[in-house]
Amino acid sequence: MNAQADIPAEFIQCLEGQRAHFEANRYPDHSQRVADLKALVRLVADNREALIEAVNKDYGCRSRFETTFAEIAVTLDGLQDTIKRVKKWMKPQKRHVDPMQLPLARARLIPQPIGVVGIVVPWNFPIAMAFHPLTCIFAAGNSAMVKMSENSNHLARLLRELTPRYFPEGKLAFFEDGGGRGPAFTALQFDHLFFTGSPATGKAVMANAARNLTPVTLELGGKSPAVVAPDFSMKTAAQRIMWAKTFNAGQICTNVDYLFVPEGEVNNFVKEAKAYCAKHYPNINNGDYTAVIDQRSYDRLQAALEDAKAKGATLVNLIDSQTPDAGKRIMAPVIVLNPTDDMDLMQREIFGPILPIKSYRSREEVTQYINSRPRPLAFYAYTHERSLADWYIYNTLSGGVTINDSLLHVSVHSLPFGGIGNSGMGHYHGYEGFQTFSKLRPVLYQGPIRAINMMLPPYGVKVEKMLNMMIRMKS
Structure with a gap:
């Protein structure tokens, strides 16, 4: 799926709209991120019965308790936990400064949103596997496009109907699967692609993303x-x-x-x-x-x-x-x-x-x-x-x-989730999920006094002595 013409127009239009939405607010503040997370809470909590019934229809028979516990309750608990912690996660991290930047320079690591994230959702826990990554993605300040499984069409249609009541399409959009739409979706030039599924399909997803140099998080399976x-x-x-x-x-x-x-x-x-x-x-x-x-x-x-x-x-x-x-x-x-x-x-x-x-x-x-x-x-x-x-x-x-x-x-929620090798790459859940969907951007604030000025050319004996002294101190 290389040609742009092979990708459905609704995918392309939505991606362009989400990019424009992101460009209009490249760094949502804490209050906006909390508002987005609370809107996810309302989307799930307000429509609990409809969501449970949609999953039941997709399965033919899905234990009501299992959907309520593993999909609704755990999702809401994760959202509330993130709401409590996201302010701390957003804070720039102090990093130590090397001797050559002393005495007045400062180093910081600033988490910034990366843009538009694509999510490919499996059928086995379709609510949780959509909203768990969304929790991390929104905490990090991004927009998201979500493609559901072909075995989750009742749920996908319901989410497409419900979501506009809580979010503009530029922030969040759901899509149904079918007719080769999976490869088309993963061929989009996202800023990050999150996939949950089998190792075999994960390889195809990673190959598709590689054409755009799109970073991927792959949550696969295997024989545990x-x-x-x-x-x-x-x-x-x-x-x-x-x-x-x-x-x-x-x-x-x-x-x-x-x-x-x-x-x-x-x-x-x-x-x-x-x-x-x-x-x-x-x-x-x-x-x-x-x-x-x-x-x-x-x-x-x-x-x-x-x-x-x-x-x-x-x-x-x-x-x-x-x-x-x-x-x-x-x-x-x-x-x-x-x-x-x-x-x-x-x-x-x-x-x-x-x-x-x-x-x-x-x-x-x-x-x-x-x-x-x-x-x-x-x-x-x-x-x-x-x-x-x-x-x-x-x-x-x-x-x-x-x-x-x-x-x-x-x-x-405090433990990251993710595989290794054949079972996947990358993490989400909690703080590690916030990091996955953020650019941890290193920033050096130079001070008024620049230590490296003492080592400018032309180089002579004095500079060489200073350099040798630095090496001896580190040897």
Whole structure:
């Protein structure tokens, strides 16, 4: 998508309008940024029910609690936290001055808005994945164009209808997907491009942005591992891991993708996992459990299970006393025992309610396996031994970590979120998100006395002695 003619006119016109809006106010003050953040709060809070229903329509069946908790409540909490802190974030930072600039020079680092930011939103948490980056973008004083997923068309249409009531198009605009609009959107000459999605699509997005030298933040996925140590309760581990694997039917980029359990404890884990599902999903079809997003994804997950079975795995249906509604794409949570690396489930991110379990004998066996694969977006270790937790942290590398639970590091607003390598690049959330969408502009204020004047040409013995003295002081 290189030619300007290939890009929809509405994209080009909106970008031009947002640039003009930004040029008219290149440095929104604190009160304006707070007003913009509060307008985001109102947009979400005023239209809570409509937003929840739109997401439900896009999924076919999306747990109301999950949308309310993970999309509405967490988003509003993040916005309010940013409103409290943005004034401090905006302040110029003092930096020390080198000897050659003494005695009266001053150095500062000034955060400034960068301009217009493009956001590409995934379908799995479409409200949160739009408004979390928007929180950082508006705190930094920018404008934003947001392209929703093709699986979020009900929500996209709703946001297009609602947004003009709260913002001019020059500040914020939403767009639907479909018909090749994704590549066209990422071909626009944004000042920054923020993408959440798969590693494969992330590579295409980065290549498109590179044509304009547009900086990118890529929040990707991958196969995030978990390990349960011998000292940790298998019952507690099963409860916390199965909570993650059944939340949003496992369709979470930071979800546990495969699990290490100590040799001899696999059956115990399976027993506790079945007990958890029986207790918390007595009727998997009653709306508490979310559907798989579309038929293509449902078929992919079912094919992956068949592939695993054909290659020797044992499949354990965790709610075998119930019949999920396949017509609504309700899929039972399944544990896969004896997975091998040639199975589809172990080759790509699962993104569904399937949990492969591998047994292990030593911690080195676990880290060797993890480190031989692309770096994951998250890592989870269950142990009460601080030294063992630290050992796993310092002998692996991932985007983020939760010890003795799953997923929850993502909800801590003071912690930056972001991957590494195959799982992404760059950070957002909180202060690091503010920095991502700001230009941290270095400024030197020269004083009336300029120390370097003592070292002007013509250079002679005196200047050489001064230079040698400086080198000796630093050697």
